[in-house]
Amino acid sequence: MREAAVVSQPNPLQRIPGVAIVLVLLIALFGAIAPGFLSVANLSNVLVQSTILTMLALPMTLIIMTEGLDLSMGAVLTLTSLCVAIVSLATKSMLLGLAAGVLVGAAFGTVNGWLVAILGIPPFVATLGTLGMAQGLSLIVSDGQSVVGIPHSVRDIYSSTLLGVPVPIVMALVTYAAFHALLYHTRFGTYIFALGGNPEALRYAGLSPNRLLIAVYAIGGTMAGVAGLLMTARMNSGHPTAGLGLEFDAIAAVAVGGTSFERGNGWLLGTVLGVIAVGVLRNGLNLISLPSSVQVASVGVLVIVALFLDGIRSRA
Amino acid sequence: MTDITKEAISPSRSFLSQDAIQVFYRLLAALLICAVLAVLSDSFLSLGNILNVLRQASLTFFIASGLTLVVLTAGLDLSVGANVALSACLAGTVIHQTGSPVLGVLTALVAGGIVGLLNGVMVTALRIPSFIATYGMLWVLNGLTYWYMAGETIHGFPAGFRQIGSGYLFGLPIPVYLLLIFLAIGTVFAQRTIWGQEIYAIGANPVAARLSGIPVVRRLLLVYAVSGTMAGLASIIFLSRLNSAEADIGESLTLPAIAAVLIGGTSLFGGVGTVFGTFVGALILTLVLNGMNILSVSANWQPLVTGIIVILAVWLDMKARRRAQ
Numbered sequence: 001m002r003e004a005a006v007v008s009q010p011n012p013l014q015r016i017p018g019v020a021i022v023l024v025l026l027i028a029l030f031g032a033i034a035p036g037f038l039s040v041a042n043l044s045n046v047l048v049q050s051t052i053l054t055m056l057a058l059p060m061t062l063i064i065m066t067e068g069l070d071l072s073m074g075a076v077l078t079l080t081s082l083c084v085a086i087v088s089l090a091t092k093s094m095l096l097g098l099a100a101g102v103l104v105g106a107a108f109g110t111v112n113g114w115l116v117a118i119l120g121i122p123p124f125v126a127t128l129g130t131l132g133m134a135q136g137l138s139l140i141v142s143d144g145q146s147v148v149g150i151p152h153s154v155r156d157i158y159s160s161t162l163l164g165v166p167v168p169i170v171m172a173l174v175t176y177a178a179f180h181a182l183l184y185h186t187r188f189g190t191y192i193f194a195l196g197g198n199p200e201a202l203r204y205a206g207l208s209p210n211r212l213l214i215a216v217y218a219i220g221g222t223m224a225g226v227a228g229l230l231m232t233a234r235m236n237s238g239h240p241t242a243g244l245g246l247e248f249d250a251i252a253a254v255a256v257g258g259t260s261f262e263r264g265n266g267w268l269l270g271t272v273l274g275v276i277a278v279g280v281l282r283n284g285l286n287l288i289s290l291p292s293s294v295q296v297a298s299v300g301v302l303v304i305v306a307l308f309l310d311g312i313r314s315r316a
Numbered sequence: 317m318t319d320i321t322k323e324a325i326s327p328s329r330s331f332l333s334q335d336a337i338q339v340f341y342r343l344l345a346a347l348l349i350c351a352v353l354a355v356l357s358d359s360f361l362s363l364g365n366i367l368n369v370l371r372q373a374s375l376t377f378f379i380a381s382g383l384t385l386v387v388l389t390a391g392l393d394l395s396v397g398a399n400v401a402l403s404a405c406l407a408g409t410v411i412h413q414t415g416s417p418v419l420g421v422l423t424a425l426v427a428g429g430i431v432g433l434l435n436g437v438m439v440t441a442l443r444i445p446s447f448i449a450t451y452g453m454l455w456v457l458n459g460l461t462y463w464y465m466a467g468e469t470i471h472g473f474p475a476g477f478r479q480i481g482s483g484y485l486f487g488l489p490i491p492v493y494l495l496l497i498f499l500a501i502g503t504v505f506a507q508r509t510i511w512g513q514e515i516y517a518i519g520a521n522p523v524a525a526r527l528s529g530i531p532v533v534r535r536l537l538l539v540y541a542v543s544g545t546m547a548g549l550a551s552i553i554f555l556s557r558l559n560s561a562e563a564d565i566g567e568s569l570t571l572p573a574i575a576a577v578l579i580g581g582t583s584l585f586g587g588v589g590t591v592f593g594t595f596v597g598a599l600i601l602t603l604v605l606n607g608m609n610i611l612s613v614s615a616n617w618q619p620l621v622t623g624i625i626v627i628l629a630v631w632l633d634m635k636a637r638r639r640a641q
Binding site: 069071115120121122124125126128129130131132133134135136137139140143144163168245248251261272291293294295296297298299301303304307308311 | 392394438439442443444445447448449451452453454455456457458459460461462463464466511563571574578584616617619620621622623624626627630631
């Protein structure tokens with residue numbers, strides 16, 4: 001199985017059932033019990049709200065494919081969102097804000113990759129440490145307060161449309177296309193499959209697994225920076241707990257989407273379906289007036305069930 | 317027992333040599349931090365502040381001591397902070413409803429223990445990697461606690477109950493006595509009982525442990541249940557000290573507990589470390605945070621510093637292991 005993962009992409013047909021069944025069941029369930037769930041307005045709302053998570057879950061898929069994990073993503077998104085808010089407030093420029101967010105995100109991602117690849121620290125502890133650091137920096141730069149009064153150019157990113165399609169969805173589609181091309185149509189993508197499946201083979205092929213690993217984590221941090229712009233635009237402010245727990249939704253989406261935590265193979269489309277499943281779950285519970293706390297708990301249950309099933313499949 | 321097991325168990329015999337030296341270095345580090353802080357600030361050496369440090373360290377230690385056993389088996393329990401919050405809120409409700417602190421304490425211990433046992437089931441029966449299973453548990457518990465509390469705060473507990481966390485006996489805070497008791501129990505359990513030795517063996521080499529007849533699944537269940545129960549105990553101390561229960565009290569507790577375990581010299585890779593080391597780790601972390609506090613560094617800096625300390629501690633441990641090899 002490990003060798004197979006290196007040479008061939010996972011067969012999507014084997015996986016479609018898992019995540020598609022979850023999604024169809026959730027949609028059927030909430031269509032039946034949640035008033036207004038199936039309206040066009042609500043469904044497009046689910047999609048728009050899923051865009052931030054898509055931007056975290058796609059790089060998280062790559063990271064998990066390397067048998068890694070990034071627990072710092074939510075906290076880094078919080079920090080980049082604050083950076084976007086602070087810089088765009090100071091310079092009145094959306095682009096400078098975005099640049100600041102992306103730079104800070106990329107820096108954190110690179111540090112994560114460096115800790116994991118060069119120092120060899122287990123990913124969950126390395127990124128738990130950087131989670132604390134990003135959380136601390138968020139409190140320090142914001143002094144625990146919201147950053148308000150950001151320019152319209154930032155806010156409009158979330159609410160405007162391009163050819164009738166909301167801009168966040170356009171951004172998410174572009175991101176997906178880029179990740180799809182990267183993973184399935186470049187040598188870099190092939191190496192990522194190899195990194196999780198058989199890192200020794202990479203070394204024999206004369207490649208440096210370390211640099212690839214750093215790049216994968218750096219991509220994760222960079223995307224947290226882009227998602228930080230969307231978060232700031234959506235909330236029309238920077239808030240020191242904006243991204244709290246988002247990494248967990250991303251992990252949930254990846255796990256539900258059928259990417260294996262043990263075998264080094266991943267499926268990007270499955271991750272997107274997983275993101276939508278998490279979005280539908282949260283939205284549906286919200287419509288039947290269950291508080292966000294119940295949503296958090298049910299996402300937790302979703303992850304545990306998905307991982308349990310993944311474990312069964314990988315042993316089968 | 318086979319030779320493999322004896323070898324796997326050897327950390328206990330080396331307690332007086334290798335581990336003792338490691339702990340000694342860490343005690344020196346703690347003293348050094350004390351010396352620096354005493355020079356930098358007049359208020360550090362005041363009796364009030366020292367008792368405060370000890371009480372604070374004991375709170376971190378209660379959570380970290382159970383966690384130490386989990387880490388000794390090469391696992392991790394990220395749910396301890398959320399477990400403290402849920403146990404505290406349940407215990408607070410029971411005390412309010414029944415007026416009985418004893419029932420409240422039992423509730424916290426049982427609730428914490430059940431959560432720990434569930435973690436153990438996920439790790440053993442469902443074979444989910446511990447860090448992700450307990451991370452899932454963290455969010456399940458967070459969700460349950462916020463839902464249960466619905467933004468309310470429970471406060472005002474009987475004076476007798478509040479003594480547990482804020483009372484004094486012969487001039488020392490009561491949590492410090494509890495710290496000494498649990499430090500002794502934990503050390504004896506880990507170093508001097510068969511079960512403790514088996515836990516080291518599982519962490520050092522799970523396959524060898526299983527082949528030599530150690531009931532790995534049952535020991536792992538025990539370890540996670542103990543970690544959960546200690547979180548329940550910690551929740552009682554918090555509850556009685558704060559005199560109130562809120563859904564968010566556990567959020568800032570997990571990272572310091574993990575930091576204490578790792579600073580204390582327990583290896584993330586299992587089989588190496590001591591409960592006493594974790595006590596010293598809790599002391600060092602508390603001294604650093606207390607020092608920042610006395611030097612008027614904003615509390616906003618604490619997560620940043622704790623995060624750096626976690627990474628530093630793991631890195632030093634890995635360097636030491638590479639040297640040893």
